[in-house]
Amino acid sequence: MPARLFVATPTKLLNFADCKRKYRYTYLETPRPPKGPAWAHNTVGASVHETLADFWRWPAGRRTAMEAVNRLRSNWRHEGFRDDAQSARWRERAADMVGLYLKDIDPYFEPRGVERTVSFTTARASLRGRVDRIDERPARDGSGGTELAIVDYKTGRRPLTPTDARSSLAMALYVLGARRVLRRACTRVELHHLPTNTIAAADHDEESLARHQRRAESIADDAAAAEERWHAGLTPAEADELFPPEPSPLCGWCDFARVCPQGRRAAPTKEPWAGLDEGDGPPLVSEDL
Template structure:
C-alpha cells in the first residue's frame, strides 16, 4: 500500500517550526491543555475577514464601502479587549479602514474565489489552506490575495517567504488549471499592498521544504500516538523559548514558557 499522505495546513507546519512543544499541546495531547483567553487582535482580524467575505455575497447595488463597514459592526465581538470603550474604538477603526479599502475594489468584478479552500499534493503530504481572495486581473492573470490586520509593517519579503501564499498559489493553479504565480498581502490598517511574483521553481522550493517537514512530523506524530512516556514526549517535542512565548495560548501550562512575561490580551492591537 502507498504511504498515506500527511494532511497539513501551513499553520500546522508553522506551529511546529515555531515551537514543537506548542505543536504537541495544540495538535496531539489528549485532552488538549487549557488554552488562554481570547486575543483582541484576533477578534479584529476575524471580524474584518468575515466582513470582506460577506461583502461579496451582497447584491451588486448594495456592494458599497459603507455596507462593508456595517458588516464589521454587525459581526463585531468584544472578546479580548480591556473594556467596552477600547472595543468600540477599535471597532470604529476597523470599520474605517475596511471602508477605505473597499473604495479601491470594483464591486462588479467578482473574484474567482472568496474564502476558497485549495489543496496541492507533494510526494508525502497533502497541503491545503483557505485563500481570502483569488482575483482574475486583466494583464496580470490569477492573483492570490491574503488580508492582514496586525500591527506589523509588511515587506515584500513577507509575501515572498510565506509558505501559506505559496500553497494557495499552487492549490489555486491545480484547482483552476491555470498558472498562478502572483501573491499579495493587503494590510488594511495602512492600505499597504506588498506582492511577489513567484516562478514555478520558487513555488516548488516552498513545497519541497513543506514536504520534508511534513514527513518528519508524520514520523513524530506516529511515535507519539504509539505511546511515549512523559519524558520521551518532552524530549521529542522540546519548547523553543523566545519572546513569542508571551503570546502563546498554552503559556500557563508550559513551565519553560512561563519564564517569558505574558502579554495582555489587547497588546497586539494595531
C-alpha cells in the first residue's frame, strides 16, 4: 500500500515548526484547551480581507472604493478592542486603508481567483492553502502568453520587503499549488501592505521553490511522526516531551498563553488590543473617493 500522505496547510506546518506545544493544543487535544480572547488586530485584518474579497466578487459596475468602504463600515466587528471608542477609531482607519488601496484600481480587471484554494502533492504530503487573490497577467518574457501572480493582503504594522515575500513558506507553496491547479506559469509573489499602501514583490526560481518544498516536506515528516505517536497513546509526561513548548517573547501573543506555564514565564500575556499600531495612521481619504 502507498504511504498515507500527511495533509497540511502552511499555517499548520509553521505552527509545528514554531511551537509543538501550540500545535498539540490546536490540532490534537480533545477537547481543545480554551483560547484567550479575540485579538483586535485580527479583527482589523479579517474585516479588510473580507471587504476586499467581496469587492472582487461584485459586478464591475459596483466596484468603487466608496462602496467597499461602506461595506467595511456596515460589517465591522468589535472583538478584541479596549472599548467602543477604540473600535470606532480602527473602523475608520481600516476604511481609509481600503479606500486608499482601491482608489485607482481598475474595476474591470478580473482576478483569476479570489480566496482560491490551491493544492499539490509530493511523495509524502498533500499541501493546500487559500490564496487571497491570484492575478493572471501578460507574461513578462515577451512570449505573448500569460502568467500568474500570488497576492496576499497584509495589515500588520511592520512595513514589508521583497525579502519577506521571497522567504515566505506560505507564498512559495501557493505558487506551487497555483501551478498545479491552474496550469499556468507562476513565479511572482506580492505582499500588499495596506497600512502603507505598498507592495513587496519577489520572483521565485525553480531552486528557491524546491528549497521551500523541501522545508515543507521536512516539517510534514516530523509532524506526521509526532501525530502517529500521539494517536498510538501517550502518557502525559510523554506527550509533554514529544510536544515541548518553545518559550520566547512571542509567547505573550499566543492564544494558549493562559494554559501554558512556560509561556507565561517567558512573557506576560498581551492585552487583546496590544497588536494595534496606535500612531497617527494613514491619511484620511474617504472624502476624496
